[in-house]
Amino acid sequence: MPSNSDIDIAVIGAGLSGLAAANLLKDAGRQVQLYEAASKVGGRIQSFFDPLTDQPLGDRGPTWVWPEYQPAISKWLKHLKADVFEQYAQGPSVVETSLDQPAGAMHLPAQHGSMRIAGGTARLIDELLSRLPANTIYTDRPVQKIEDAGNQILLHFEDDIVRAHQLIIAVPPRIAAHTIEWQPSLTAQLTQSLHALATSMAPHTKAVIVYARAF
Numbered sequence: 616m617p618s619n620s621d622i623d624i625a626v627i628g629a630g631l632s633g634l635a636a637a638n639l640l641k642d643a644g645r646q647v648q649l650y651e652a653a654s655k656v657g658g659r660i661q662s663f664f665d666p667l668t669d670q671p672l673g674d675r676g677p678t679w680v681w682p683e684y685q686p687a688i689s690k691w692l693k694h695l696k697a698d699v700f701e702q703y704a705q706g707p708s709v710v711e712t713s714l715d716q717p718a719g720a721m722h723l724p725a726q727h728g729s730m731r732i733a734g735g736t737a738r739l740i741d742e743l744l745s746r747l748p749a750n751t752i753y754t755d756r757p758v759q760k761i762e763d764a765g766n767q768i769l770l771h772f773e774d775d776i777v778r779a780h781q782l783i784i785a786v787p788p789r790i791a792a793h794t795i796e797w798q799p800s801l802t803a804q805l806t807q808s809l810h811a812l813a814t815s816m817a818p819h820t821k822a823v824i825v826y827a828r829a830f
């Protein structure tokens with residue numbers, strides 16, 4: 616990791632937002648470095664693959680896009696050459712409504728225009744990554760503190776400090792407010808606003824069951 620060196624633009628968080636921002640900046644001729652707390656990039660995007668065939672089996676994180684209604688997403692899908700296919704939505708679903716009752720068949724309303732990304736949602740992450748120069752991303756690097764030092768911003772890590780001219784925080788606002796130390800401290804009003812911004816799907820988790828044959 617570049618130590619005490621001057622970075623043009625630092626990005627905190629290498630999920631979809633951070634990687635997309637880094638791509639736009641690189642295309643605009645800017646130098647960018649990403650710092651990611653986890654050991655891998657992608658954030659909430661978590662596709663998983665058959666270990667034998669490497670075929671995509673499902674997504675534990677985001678699965679659907681609605682290109683018909685999301686022009687910005689449509690543009691990115693085209694730019695990243697990601698193909699989509701329609702979500703199969705015919706017939707009843709298997710639904711468990713209570714822990715005391717066995718799962719049963721139920722007709723759920725289909726969401727019009729739901730599309731899935733061929734190869735899994737992680738395809739977007741792979742494409743964004745492949746367009747960034749080597750040594751752009753540092754994983755296992757949680758930013759602990761952001762310090763405004765006048766003409767520079769200091770990013771404090773456990774054992775290092777990095778200086779950047781500009782900063783993008785691509786972390787869910789609540790997590791940024793809660794886990795990063797700020798110098799000077801954020802105003803009470805800003806902290807309250809960050810806490811009040813909902814994180815999409817934060818209370819949800821997914822389990823994916825793969826059946827041996829269709830039924």
Ligand SMILES: Cc1cc2nc3c(=O)[nH]c(=O)nc-3n(C[C@H](O)[C@H](O)[C@H](O)COP(=O)(O)OP(=O)(O)OC[C@H]3O[C@@H](n4cnc5c(N)ncnc54)[C@H](O)[C@@H]3O)c2cc1C
Pocket residue numbers: 627628629630631632633650651652653656657658659660675676677678679680756757758759785786787790794795815816817819820821
């Ligand atoms: C179960 C589930 C299902 C979903 N389904 C859909 C769907 O079908 N369609 C849809 O459009 N959206 C869906 N979403 C929402 C979608 O996943 C998110 O909107 C999107 O992935 C957000 O990307 P992001 O880069 O903004 O944030 P994140 O993916 O949260 O990335 C933020 C990154 O910042 C890192 N980070 C945090 N703190 C620090 C720090 N201090 N220093 C360095 N790095 C840090 C994190 O490790 C993470 O990698 C779903 C979400 C979940 C959880």
